[in-house]
Amino acid sequence: MSDKLIVAGPCSAETEHQVIDTAKQLSSIGITHYRAGLWKPRTLPNTFEGLGQKALPWLLRVKRELGMQVGTEVANKEHITLAVNAGVDFVWLGARTVTNPFAVQEIADRLKDMTVDIVVYVKNPVIADIALWLGAIERLQNAGVTRLVAVHRGFHTGTTSIYRNAPQWHVPIEFKRLRQDIPLLCDPSHISGDSALVEQVIVQASKLNYDGLMVEVHNSPKDALSDKNQQITPEQFAKTLDKIHFGSTVDNNEILSVFRSQIDEIDKSLFDIIAQRMELSEKIGLYKKANDISVLQPARYEELLSNSLTYAKQHQLNADFVKHIVELIHQESINRQL
Ligand code: PEP
């Protein structure tokens, strides 16, 4: 795990004792990067909005006394100015900030004016719009920031699920494909929203080739003033880190290549079959046209969808996955008949 970047610390800095005590415990388990929010973007007014500037000296004490790299969230030009002038090692732009290109540009412009090369972490935006995430990174790069780190913290979907923010793993996977040059961390705390789920998300992330983690750890989660439900203790975090193993990135193994050539053959047959199906769809399309029959036949579509459930059961495949494939195939058939 030594080559992974592990950032941990409380959601918010609350008291000097909480900041120092949490940092000491994390340092003693080998954590080198410490986070604590000073300016907290809250959904509702009249909730704890962070202590701001007042808590900066506590982070600097952590840096001085424990030798940790320290960082905090910035959401506007005042925050970045204060954080840089105080000498923090890294800052992060939160999900809400990355959702707003004006705010990102304001921070980028200020960094350019200050000509400092601080490490900037960019969380994914609240919704799964990968272009917004990439755009924020580009704005910072254009302003001369060279050390960027992306953080996947899940997405608001408006649907109920066990997660506070659905991981939608395909989005960070696509991010990684497009920006292989930017290290990508997983933030299991904001994905889970629940301390009981944090370990499970870390285990999943450890298999997906992330470059590290950003985790909310508090010396007394039950007393936390923000994100109380998702924070874990340094002890719990240490136990989780002991259990997990980040998969190797080595990818040139002979056994894997045998499996992969079998997979390639199967994929080839899958597409042969899909092409045959599309040819048939086109024939049906011509018949419908000649006989003035509407392309979309809702009852037939219903039948295809209910068949998909049967196939899923027969082959022990995930029902949503099979339904999704049937929807895509049906849509393409319709396109060919229009
Ligand atoms: C945080 O890290 O405490 C935070 C507010 O995160 P996010 O922007 O991911 O909600």
Ligand code: MN
């Ligand atoms: Mn938080």
